[in-house]
Amino acid sequence: MKQWILLMGLALPFFVAGQSIDDIELAKIRAGFEKDNYTTGMQNALSSNEITKLAWSRENEGLTDHYFTYRVDVSGITNQKKSGRCWLFTSLNIFRPMAAEHFNTKSFEFSENYLYFWDLFEKANLFLNNIVATADRGIDDEKVRWYFRSPVDDGGQWINFVNLANKYGLVPREAMEETFSSENTSWMTKLINRKLREQALQLRELKNAGTSDKQMEATKVDMLSTIYRMLALNLGEPPTEFNYRYKTKDAQLVAAKTFTPKSFMKEVLGEVQLSDYVMLMNDPSRPFWKHYEIENYRNVQEGENWHYVNLPNEVIKGFCIESIKNNEAMYASCDVGKQLRRDFGVLDVDNFNYEAVYDVPFGMDKKQRIQSRESGSSHGMALIAVEVDEKEQPLKWQFENSWGEQAGEKGYLTFTDEWFNEYMFRMVVHKKFVNQKVLDIYNEKATMLPPWDPMF
Missing domain, CATH: 3.90.70.10 (Cysteine proteinases)
Incomplete structure (x- = not known):
């Protein structure tokens, strides 16, 4: 009898913690949904229209204009298309006015595709390094699961741009134009992630089998060669040197000059750190x-x-x-x-x-x-x-x-x-x-x- 009481006491909290909806409670909920004229009209409207169109506050229309006391001198709008590269476009857009002023042009655009290539490549390296560093943990470990969740993606923010620009420099859009895959990134990143997850499992197995650090690094570099190939096929190879010429605001053609990505960044940003x-x-x-x-x-x-x-x-x-x-x-x-x-x-x-x-x-x-x-x-x-x-x-x-x-x-x-x-x-x-x-x-x-x- 005492054992039965103890078991009941242990089981009670689990019973109370999550109860199903019974018929009596459901009947109360149904009864609370009153079909008055407003409810009937709104049900008809919602079932036939986009919610935001019904929720739009008509009295708010026209209250906000687009004139400002202070405004930065900007020119031209960029388009990230079907990609998650907003952080990269935004970071580069901060310096577009500076570049346009430097070259005396009406507008200017950096190559987003150039830094996007290196962003995915560097993220792949970081992912594989993280996998090796956590190889002694179970595959269901919270941190390991987090890494496998998204080996690489389009996302990022300001410090990602800083890391990339400081290492790889900047180039004008003409030096590495957008491609279909840079503007429509979904399938490319899906397939790269598929390959990275496969490589990650192989690295975990090698590490846990006692493979030396030197051999692990050599294997990882070989894996990154595969990722580089996939990126280059989709995005093109990043230039190491390029010629750049342009027309000024007054239509004067400036003679071509040879740059590296690092020298071009120095040319445009000057003393900016x-x-x-x-x-x-x-x-x-x-x-x-x-x-x-x-x-x-x-x-x-x-x-x-x-x-x-x-x-x-x-x-x-x-x-x-x-x-x-x-x-x-x-x-x-x-x-x-x-x-x-x-x-x-x-x-x-x-x-x-x-x-x-x-x-x-x-x-x-x-x-x-x-x-x-x-x-x-x-x-x-x-x-x-x-x-x-x-x-x-x-x-x-x-x-x-x-x-x-x-x-x-x-x-x-x-x-x-x-x-x-x-x-x-x-x-x-x-x-x-x-x-x-x-x-x-x-x-x-x-x-x-x-x-x-x-x-x-």
Whole structure:
């Protein structure tokens, strides 16, 4: 009898923890769905229309224009097509005005394909290194599963660009044009990942069989030759040297000059040091005024991990305004899909009223959205403009996007200051616009976060 009571006591928590919906509870739920006139009309509308069209706030239309107090001098819109290379386009777009001014041209575009090739190649090397380093762990280990989940992909952010540019330099678009595979990356990356996973299993087996480090490295390099071949067939081979000539604004043809990628980067950027740019974050799910680093989140083995200072939005905005006033665009990333009216090129927290459609409240704040993975950074763009009031307080901002001229307002997206508060996450600002307090924090030892943190 005592044994039976003990078993019942042990079993009870499991029974209470998760109960099925019985007929009585289901009947209550059904009874709560009242078919009044509003509900019937909305059911008919939702079953026949796109939800966003019904949720669009008509009174919000036309309230946001595309004029600004301060705006960076930019020209031309790029297009990443069907790829996840927004971070790469955005990073390069920051320096396009500088290049156009240097060459005295109406517009200029770097080769995104060039750095994309090296990004995938370096990510492949890092993945295989990580697999060897964790070969003593079980295949179901959390970190091992994380590595196998996505050996390489299109994604990245500012520090990935820094790692690549410092190692491989930059080239103009004419030196390595886009290809079908660079603009439509899905199948190429799927097949490269298939091969990398196969190679990773082989490396784990060799490592656990006692293969020497020297032989392991030789085997890995041979595997990378296969990845290089796949990339070169899809994207073309990156140039080691090229000739570049161009026409100036006044249609003068400039004689061709021979460059290497490193010398071209030096020609265009001059004394600019990529290490002088600081990444800032607004993540209310973690303490502000702290320096964080994401474990093993980089694309180049010897490169830097992603790291940033977490700050209140009001502090970040002050730095952004100063940068724009000085004609310097910034790398920014946000949750672009939230409250986006794409055809108007406007991001506004009042664009869509889903509560009115469903008569259901949606109550999470930014911190809760991050913690529950409802919101996070999904897209990178260049921050180029701000409208301020008579007290120099921001009212609205503007992105230079990389979705082509047909998306948004001729390729640009305007967003309200309220939207900035809710859905902006990362900003990269030159250190000359950042105060000493933040720079001191940036130089402190960072708190390490796991690569599967909700924000990443």
